[in-house]
Amino acid sequence: MAIRIALAEDQRLVREAMVALLSREPDFELVGQAATGREATEIALRERPDVLLLDISMPEGSGLEVARALHEQAPEVRMLALSVHTDAASVQGMMKAGAMGYVDKFSAFDELVRAIRTVMRGACYLAPQVTREALEEAASELTAREREIIALLAEGRHSPQIAEALSISPATVETHRRNIMRKLGLHSVAALTRYAVRSGLTSL
Amino acid sequence: MAIRIALAEDQRLVREAMVALLSREPDFELVGQAATGREATEIALRERPDVLLLDISMPEGSGLEVARALHEQAPEVRMLALSVHTDAASVQGMMKAGAMGYVDKFSAFDELVRAIRTVMRGACYLAPQVTREALEEAASELTAREREIIALLAEGRHSPQIAEALSISPATVETHRRNIMRKLGLHSVAALTRYAVRSGLTSL
DNA sequence: GCAAAAATACCGTGTAATCGGTATTCCGCG
DNA sequence: CGCGGAATACCGATTACACGGTATTTTTGC
Numbered sequence: 001m002a003i004r005i006a007l008a009e010d011q012r013l014v015r016e017a018m019v020a021l022l023s024r025e026p027d028f029e030l031v032g033q034a035a036t037g038r039e040a041t042e043i044a045l046r047e048r049p050d051v052l053l054l055d056i057s058m059p060e061g062s063g064l065e066v067a068r069a070l071h072e073q074a075p076e077v078r079m080l081a082l083s084v085h086t087d088a089a090s091v092q093g094m095m096k097a098g099a100m101g102y103v104d105k106f107s108a109f110d111e112l113v114r115a116i117r118t119v120m121r122g123a124c125y126l127a128p129q130v131t132r133e134a135l136e137e138a139a140s141e142l143t144a145r146e147r148e149i150i151a152l153l154a155e156g157r158h159s160p161q162i163a164e165a166l167s168i169s170p171a172t173v174e175t176h177r178r179n180i181m182r183k184l185g186l187h188s189v190a191a192l193t194r195y196a197v198r199s200g201l202t203s204l
Numbered sequence: 205m206a207i208r209i210a211l212a213e214d215q216r217l218v219r220e221a222m223v224a225l226l227s228r229e230p231d232f233e234l235v236g237q238a239a240t241g242r243e244a245t246e247i248a249l250r251e252r253p254d255v256l257l258l259d260i261s262m263p264e265g266s267g268l269e270v271a272r273a274l275h276e277q278a279p280e281v282r283m284l285a286l287s288v289h290t291d292a293a294s295v296q297g298m299m300k301a302g303a304m305g306y307v308d309k310f311s312a313f314d315e316l317v318r319a320i321r322t323v324m325r326g327a328c329y330l331a332p333q334v335t336r337e338a339l340e341e342a343a344s345e346l347t348a349r350e351r352e353i354i355a356l357l358a359e360g361r362h363s364p365q366i367a368e369a370l371s372i373s374p375a376t377v378e379t380h381r382r383n384i385m386r387k388l389g390l391h392s393v394a395a396l397t398r399y400a401v402r403s404g405l406t407s408l
Numbered sequence: 409g410c411a412a413a414a415a416t417a418c419c420g421t422g423t424a425a426t427c428g429g430t431a432t433t434c435c436g437c438g
Numbered sequence: 439c440g441c442g443g444a445a446t447a448c449c450g451a452t453t454a455c456a457c458g459g460t461a462t463t464t465t466t467g468c
Contacts, residue, residue, distance in 0.1 A: 075359045075406065114322070118329075126328040143414060156395035158454065170454095171417050178457070179414095187456075189393040191360040197401060347444060362424065375447050382427070383444095391426075 003120055006032040006049040008040035008066065009082065010058040018053070021109050028116075037061020044070050044077050051116050056083040056094065064097050068185045071098025078119045082112075091126070095198075097185075101125035141183055147201055149176045153189065154196035207324055210236040210253035212244035212270065213286065214262040222257070225313050232320070241265020248274050248281050255320050260287040260298065268301055275302025282323045284316075305329035346384060351405055353380045357393065358400030 005028055009015040015033060022028050032043035038060040044052050052070070056063035067079050081094040081102040091102050100119040103112050118125040142150065152162045159177065163170040177192075186192050196202045209232055213219040219237060226232050235251045238244035242264040248256050256274070260267035271283050285298040285306045298306055304323040307316050322329040346354065356366045363381065367374040385391055390399060400406045 072360055111327075114327075118318075118322075124328070124330045125322075145415065154394050154398070156390070156392040156398075158392065160454080168415085169417055171419090172415070174455080175417075176415080177455085181456080186360070188360040188362070189455080190358050190397040193394040193397040194358070194360075194401065197398065202398075349445065364424085372445085373447055375449095376445070378425080379447075380445080381425085385426080393425080 002027050002029040003051060003116065004029050004031045004047070004049045005051050005053065005116065006030070006034070006040075006043050006047055007053045008034040008037075008043075008058065008063070009053070009055040010035050011055075025113060034058075037063070037066045040066045041069055044074055048074060049077060050120060051078045051080055053112075053116075054079050054081055054099070056081060064093055067094060067097035067099055072186070072191060080112075080115055080119055080125070095124075142180060146176055146180050146183075149173060150180055150192055150196050151201045153177070154193040154202040206231050206233040207255060207320065208233050208235045208251070208253045209255050209257065209320065210234070210238070210244075210247050210251055211257045212238040212241075212247070212262065212267070213257070213259040214239050215259075229317060239263075241267070241270045244270045245273055248278055252278060253281060255282045255284055255323060257284050257286055257316075257320075258303070260285060268298060271298060271301035271303055284319055284323055284329075286316075299328075346387060350380055350384050350387075353377060354384055354396055354400050355405045357381070358397040358406040 005022060007015060007018060007022070007030065009018065012035065015035070019030060019033065022030055031047045031049050034040035034043050035058070037058045040052070040054065040058065040063075041061065043049075044066075054063045054066060058066075061069075063081060063083070067081070070077055070079060075098070078101075079094075079099040081091075081099045082105060083094075083102070084105045094102055101115045101124060103115045103125070115125040148166065149162060152165060157165065159173045160170050163173045166173070180192065181187055184192070184195060186195055209226060211219060211222060211226070211234065213222065216239065219239065223234060223237065226234055235253050236247035238247050239262070241262045244256070244258065244262070244267075245265065247253075248270075258267045258270060262270075265273075267285060267287070271285070274281055274283060279302070282305075283298075283303040285303040286309060287298075287306070288309045305319045305328060307319045307329070319329040352370065353366060356369060361369065363377045364374050367377045370377070381396075384396065388396070388399060390396055
């Protein structure tokens with residue numbers, strides 16, 4: 001069965017070159033192309049590709065925003081981030097936003113093919129140039145208190161119970177929850193729980 | 205050029221079986237075997253293998269301790285963790301300790317070969333079961349419809365959205381949720397989400 | 409020491425979740 | 439044919455959540 005792939009990349013020359021390369025793989029089927037974040041989201045929601053190759057820097061909604069939206073609305077679409085940036089913050093951001101892999105643009109095309117096949121099998125893939133530190137401080141944009149709260153939340157505790165456990169007011173817990181949700185762009189207990197598991201803030 | 209591999213695994217039967225399998229790959233060269241943490245560290249420091257396959261549970265120094273020591277003393281040795289445990293805490297621990305990859309022992313041997321070649325190229329590798337633990341049998345006590353509901357729930361959808369998606373009444377979704385919660389003994393969205401991830405009903 | 413960030417706390421509103429009970433329809437299996 | 443599991447659906451009650459705004463205190467960093 002062919003792997004259905006969509007490609008979001010704003011630079012046309014780059015996009016077309018990649019399409020040509022992707023089409024060489026007999027079991028790859030290109031089901032959509034996008035040049036903006038908005039287009040990427042639309043195509044992903046419509047086509048539900050197996051893998052979405054997602055450039056981070058795009059007009060009308062960055063790859064990060066697209067990833068966050070699709071992680072909520074189409075979690076079955078495996079997202080593979082493409083970027084020139086290999087710094088930990090970029091990688092962390094995309095992985096946190098729900099990407100299954102990250103390949104930098106200095107990689108060989110073979111690298112990308114490997115990444116696609118790897119995420120198709122359900123594994124995560126980080127390209128060599130992508131620093132290992134990326135995985136380590138995954139939850140760093142949250143404060144210590146916020147991590148404490150989301151960890152308890154992911155264990156199934158309700159706000160009043162969390163307040164009890166931390167000896168603070170339930171109102172304060174609610175405020176922390178809202179700050180966490182705003183920071184992460186997640187708006188449900190389920191999404192926060194998945195995030196906590198992904199980030200190692202709690203074990204399954 | 206051959207890939208120089210060392211294997212640390214305390215169960216002799218398992219170790220020998222793996223040696224036999226590894227020797228089938230023409231470009232793999234086995235340069236050492238260890239049955240304890242201390243032996244593993246010694247062999248890694250002496251042989252400086254390209255890849256060290258490192259079981260986590262071993263006497264005289266767990267894989268975690270070995271990884272920490274070697275990450276300091278022999279950072280050029282790529283460590284690939286082997287374990288029966290697929291929980292996030294174990295994985296996070298080994299990756300932080302310096303491992304380049306994590307393969308659970310329920311994986312096919314091909315998985316391990318892929319992991320070895322991946323870390324040899326400097327990339328990180330996490331096996332599929334590590335990201336979405338497969339305990340399908342645990343989910344078997346739920347009906348097909350219930351699995352469908354809990355999967356959508358774990359994706360962050362609310363009951364009205366689930367009802368919309370399945371073209372049924374929100375009241376019916378609520379009934380299914382209550383039946384699921386009763387069957388599993390879980391009583392929060394967070395707990396149901398964790399269950400769904402563990403059971404492979406949804407991916408992270 | 410002063411400004412920024414973090415942690416604390418409250419009000420209010422509308423929606424969602426949890427839990428109680430009950431009931432109908434449909435379908436497969438002995 | 440009847441029984442039971444599964445899926446469907448509703449009423450009512452209480453609690454929790456999500457989101458809006460606001461405000462104080464404490465901690466941290468330059």
